[in-house]
Amino acid sequence: MDLHGKVAVVTGSGRGLGLAYARALAAAGAAVVVNDVDASAVDTAVAGITREGGRAVGLVAAVGDSEAAERLTETAVREFGSLDVLVTNAGILRDRVLWKMTDEDFDAVVRVHLRGTFTCARAAAVRMREQGTGGRIVLIGSPAGQRGNFGQTNYAAAKAGIVAMARTWAMELARAGVTVNAVVPVAATEMTKTIPVFAPVLEEAERTGAPLPDWLRKDEGLGTVEDVTGLITFLASDASKDITGQAIGVGGDRLALWSHPAEKAVAFADGGWSAEAIAERWHEGVGAEPETYGIPAPKAPEA
Numbered sequence: 001m002d003l004h005g006k007v008a009v010v011t012g013s014g015r016g017l018g019l020a021y022a023r024a025l026a027a028a029g030a031a032v033v034v035n036d037v038d039a040s041a042v043d044t045a046v047a048g049i050t051r052e053g054g055r056a057v058g059l060v061a062a063v064g065d066s067e068a069a070e071r072l073t074e075t076a077v078r079e080f081g082s083l084d085v086l087v088t089n090a091g092i093l094r095d096r097v098l099w100k101m102t103d104e105d106f107d108a109v110v111r112v113h114l115r116g117t118f119t120c121a122r123a124a125a126v127r128m129r130e131q132g133t134g135g136r137i138v139l140i141g142s143p144a145g146q147r148g149n150f151g152q153t154n155y156a157a158a159k160a161g162i163v164a165m166a167r168t169w170a171m172e173l174a175r176a177g178v179t180v181n182a183v184v185p186v187a188a189t190e191m192t193k194t195i196p197v198f199a200p201v202l203e204e205a206e207r208t209g210a211p212l213p214d215w216l217r218k219d220e221g222l223g224t225v226e227d228v229t230g231l232i233t234f235l236a237s238d239a240s241k242d243i244t245g246q247a248i249g250v251g252g253d254r255l256a257l258w259s260h261p262a263e264k265a266v267a268f269a270d271g272g273w274s275a276e277a278i279a280e281r282w283h284e285g286v287g288a289e290p291e292t293y294g295i296p297a298p299k300a301p302e303a
Contacts (some may be wrong), residue, residue: 014041026054
C-alpha cells in the first residue's frame with residue numbers, strides 16, 4: 001500500500017491504537033498529523049515517527065468542538081498541502097451502570113466520540129470536496145456499539161451512532177469520491193488487559209515476548225495493536241476506492257464484515273396488530289428466535 005503523496009489526520013494518536021494507526025500510515029508513505037490532549041504524548045509520537053523515517057507534525061487539542069476540527073484540517077493543509085485521509089480514533093471512557101451514570105459521564109463520552117467524529121469528519125469533508133480529488137474517512141467503532149456492553153451506555157450509544165454516520169456519509173460523499181467506512185477493532189490495550197480471562201495471557205506475552213495463543217487470536221479475534229493497522233492502511237489507500245459504507249471488524253487473525261441491521265422476521269395481520277394479537281402470536285411468530293445482545297463473554301480453552 002503506497003500512500004506517498006497522501007496526508008492523514010489521526011485523532012487520539014498519542015498512544016495505543018491511534019499511535020499504531022499513525023505509525024502505519026507514515027510507514028506507508030503518508031504525512032501524518034498526530035493529535036492528542038497530552039502534549040508529551042504528541043511530542044513523543046511525532047519524534048518516533050520521524051525517527052522511523054516518516055513525516056509527522058503534532059497538534060494538541062481535545063476533539064469535540066468545531067474549532068479543534070478546523071485546526072486539525074488547517075494543520076494538515078498548512079504543513080503538507082492537502083488532507084486526504086481522516087481517522088477518527090479519539091475517545092474516552094466513563095463506565096457506569098445506567099442508574100449510576102451521571103449527565104456529565106454521558107455527555108463527556110458522547111462529546112468526544114460522537115460529536116468529535118462528526119465535527120472532524122465535517123471539516124474533512126468540506127476540504128476533500130474543495131480539493132476535488134476524493135478522500136478516505138475511517139471512523140473507529142467498537143464491538144460495544146455493535147452489540148451493547150454492560151456499564152457502557154454512553155460509549156455503546158456513541159459507537160453505534162458512529163457506524164450509522166458512516167453509512168449516511170458514504171451516500172452523501174459518494175459523488176465527491178470520498179469513501180467512509182467504520183472499523184471495529186479488537187486489540188490488547190490497557191482496557192482489554194483488565195478483562196480477567198485475558199489479563200494473565202496478555203501479561204505473560206508481554207513479559208516473555210511469546211506470541212499470543214491461537215484461541216485468543218482466532219476465537220476472540222484479539223491480538224496486538226499492530227494487527228489492526230493493516231486494515232487502516234488499506235482503507236486509506238487507492239486500493240479501497242470502491243469500498244464504502246461498511247463496518248469492518250479486525251483483530252488478531254480475524255477480519256470480518258459486520259452485517260447492517262435488517263428485518264429478521266415479518267408477520268402480517270389484516271387490519272393491523274392489537275396488543276392481544278401480538279401477545280398471542282409473538283413466541284411462535286416474529287419473536288420465535290430473539291436476537292442476542294451484549295458482547296459474548298470470552299472463554300479460555302480448558303487446560
